[in-house]
Amino acid sequence: MRCSRAWNGCRNEETVDRTSVKIVVAGGFGTGKTTLVSSVSEIAPLTTEELLTEASLGVDDTTHVEDKTHTTVALDFGRITISPDVVLYLFGTPGQDRFWFMWDELAQGAVGAIVLVDTRRLDTSFAAVDYFERRGIPFVTAVNQFNGQCAYTEEEIRGALELDPQVPLVWCDARDRESSKLALIALVRHAMNRLRVPA
Template sequence: MKSVKVVVAGGFGTGKTTLVSAVSEIAPLTTEEVLTQASVGVDDLAGVKDKTTTTVAVDFGRITVNEDIVLYMFGTPGQDRFWFMWDELARGAIGAIVLVDTRRLDSSFAAIDYFERRRIPFVVASNMFFGERLYSEDEIRGALRLNPATPLVWCDARERDSSKQALIRLIRHTMSQLPTQAPSGR
């Protein structure tokens, strides 16, 4: 059996833990902790004032794709102070889903930059909180300055099927990045 590693990244409060939890076939490992007074002035709650917890290490989930392939998902913490973990989480990953919240697009700039600089294939998934689709694809692409080759998908991280579609799009995008092999000369 082969294992495949995928990173779920994005800014603080974009829905990374929710996505991993929604699609994992096992009880996901999450490291959610209650926000405390210590986070006041450190964690930006603008646009997510009702958020009460935050990931402090990593989220982990698993999906069996078929009898030959198991996909492991690693969700990153979104705050700047945890970026030291990202290199280790991204090592060996075939690609990443970068979740964005259109109410706070700027919170995902660093994640997009991270994967672009390392040339790790990724898709951007616009998380439709409460079914909202406030902006068009062109508006989001423009605001994020996305490369035209970077896929943008809509998803609701709370919904298993919607989140699975984002993963499928990532896998297809990653596979399209593989070099084509010339036929052997036999």
Template sequence: MHVDRRSVKIVVAGGFGTGKTTLVGSVSEIAPLTTEEILTQESVGVDDVTGVEDKTRTTVALDFGRITISPDVVLYLFGTPGQDRFWFIWDELAQGAIGAIVLVDTRRLDSSFAAIDYFERRDIPFVAAVNRFFGECLYNEEEIRAALKLDPAVPLLWCDARDRSSSTAALIALVRHAMSRLPVGT
């Protein structure tokens, strides 16, 4: 019996060290494909590790994971690299995506600006997910929205990228948000 599968593409984006690889790995039903490499001396002065000084590895191309929703629907996750020098890859990863989760680290809010700007400028639906695996968030929703200059229509949620159910909730929020933007009758 032939099953006509439909694929849904989602991008997991954000700044350097926000938890993109961790989120993809927490929900993928397959061992995720990662392109992580060891941070070396060559990256000193190039990669800003302020706030993530213990980080030893970084994604240099993409992360890839898969979730089978039903026999005919498969969700593909593409995690972006976070450093500026790899942003040229984002256009390829975002092509055909229904939307993105932008992971936010409140210790370094400025690392989220470029990702939010990227999806806003291309009119790609996204949710902002404050990754709390670094500890308690010292800011409330209004403060984070104001700092990120988030449009009121953009969902803001809290997640723990290490936790499967929390990451799944972020994915569900994104799909709902993307679907709410579809023209009526689609």
């Protein structure tokens, strides 16, 4: 990959072999996908948020997220440089079912996904869990703790989502950079372990 000095400090147009790792951040409407991508991205994240209008009334369920004023209509994009030769690219999906047609494009080539869950609206993340299970894409389930401690145990959440025992479940606060990074680390470890398992 050719890089310019202005972009990353490479000298004399040196050739740098970079490993690009694509990660998808998915989940239901209002689970915190844009917030997570924004909290960990080293660049100003690209977002495609639009204002929720009266046209969405009766279409978008804002129960427990009544203060939400914007929604992602295409994707969120962020980047994290792990080392000079490894870069993570984060792609956040839109949550509403009318935008699910974009998920195939966003998930293509991904090494794995974080499925964000809001336990107040657990059903909004069923589709994301099903999507990655059916395609055999490694994923972790991240319970976004919007309001402090979760009222449910890990076993209760696993049972409600019908998670495979091999799927990691982690707790996070998508607003907090360190917490979001730990969710990403859990995903990368899970994806690497999957790669080591013989077919």
